[in-house]
Amino acid sequence: MTTAARATIAPPSHDGPRPRGLTWTVLRLHRPALLVWTAYVLLLAGWLLWLRFVTLEQASTKLSGCPLSESDCTDAEAMMAFGDGVGTTGTLIAYLTYGVAAWAGASLGRELERGTAQLAWTQSVTPTRWLATGLAVPAVALTLGTTVLFLLYRAVWAPKHDMYGYQWYNPEPMVALGPLTVAYALCGLAVGALVGLALKRALPALAVAFGFMVLFHVYLDRNTRWLWPTERLTGFAATTVPDSAEHIDLGVITESGVRADDVLLNCFGAESEAAFSACMANHDLTGLYRDVHPPSHFWPLHLMATGVVLAVTALAAVTAFWLLRRRTATR
């Protein structure tokens, strides 16, 4: 009796936590894109785990079981495979923003081209809410996915990265080793949305959004080094910089105190500091300097770049909302 009475009072329970309203709409409309993104993240994640726990183990086991000195004993083949894997996965993580921008531009451009955006706006949904939800849902998916990817990439990167020729300051690791990956993905989304709204056509929006992200990414990659002050090494220290430090500038100081960048640097082969000093004196050079970013500069540089990308993201998103509100009747 009581159960029957309760059953009639209780609201239908199938309405639970499943997405509703605009969120349902966005998820349903972009289901293929969501599936592609999930597959991309899962495949890359699987690959990274394989690299970390299979390929790297293979290379390391051979190494430790070797009676000779370490350098003779590296399993070159396994190590190279590992290095290739790190390079390729890094590329697939660092450049995924191009794809995001192309998708966002095309999908928004297509909505306006076909008039389906207008269809949504004439339901009980304001254009502003439509865009906000349309950006928020993919933003959540992108943030989750890219966070998983950069954390896994860091796990793969950490051991022995100096053994396969990639350095933290190379374009791909610079992005893939931290939250810059997340920022770039969100930036691609915001830029794509803005371009799609502005051009109102799928194909041109795809091309322009993609092109912008390529240019912006390349430009920022080339200029990331200036986002944090370099460290100056002088004297002998300037001749013996490890690969893990990013070289920025190198020059000599002459007797008159002028820095001459082009002077042939004859003293680089010096075996000791004494030999170096003697050599410098022979050439009438009083000093040598080199500006570098030591590995400790990774985080300052990475976070500064992340800030720049997020600023562009915010600018693109704000402009997109402004454009939408200006074009449609919002009051």
Added chain:
Amino acid sequence: MTGTALEAAALGKKFGRRKAGWALHDCTLRIPAGRVCGLVGPNGAGKSTLLAHAAGLLAPTEGSIRVLGTTPAAARERIAYVAQDKPLYPQLTVAETLRLGRELNPGHWDAAVAGRVVDEGGLDRDAKIRSLSGGQRTRVALALALGKRPELLLLDEPMADLDPLARHQLMGTLLADSAEHGTTVVMSSHVVAELEGSCDHLLLLGEGRVRLAGPLDELLAAHTLVTGPSSGDLAPHTVVESRTTGRQVTALIRPRGPVGAGWQTDEPTLEELVLAHLRAPQAPALTLMDDGADGGETDGAEVQEAAV
């Protein structure tokens, strides 16, 4: 239901920076609530632009538009709009499209009405929108619009893709539904025959301005088709259009007082009225108001100079 469904004051919309880019210019009109209003005019007259403004999809360049006593944005939940090309998401099924209507119109979605419109066309609910014909798509678009239970239904060329039978049947559904709920319908068309028998209000647009507006029967009554000798004088009547064939002249006039002897008079049909105005863009505009009970009349010819 009384009041105003749609009201525009000096509404203007310019697309692009071209000087000739005015799609609507100095457009002033009023459509009373509860009417079925036909919106006619040649291609490029501004019909779609006017409807898009009423639906809140476009912001006016100048002037203002009010819908159901408020702004289009504030009336969003009470308006339904079907655009000319009947946009729908091609990847959704019919059932998912109706679900979309339910999800995006929480609290005022009438699944029964929407379902009925779809079922009357014998549509398979699991069929993807992209597999439907143009006419079937129109049916789904109309189902989405009617399911919203709007107070104002804006339809841009709604029947263009339908065969005569489907057109007749859908129009019947539409009119019955609007009569039952007192819905105001504004539908554009350049097929005048489509409007005959379904509209009780007419709005004729030309070059972005109102050419003719008012209750259909009063507009027809305000015009007379006259035939007489080509030497005849039609002053002081307003001549909308006249055509001479041989020694005979046929003219559509707005009579001022009794028409002189020697003229054969006829009441024009809707088609004749519209065609005469389309052929004579220089004819003065005419707006007949039906405010309140007195049916006050304003001859636009005297009040507002027509565009030349």
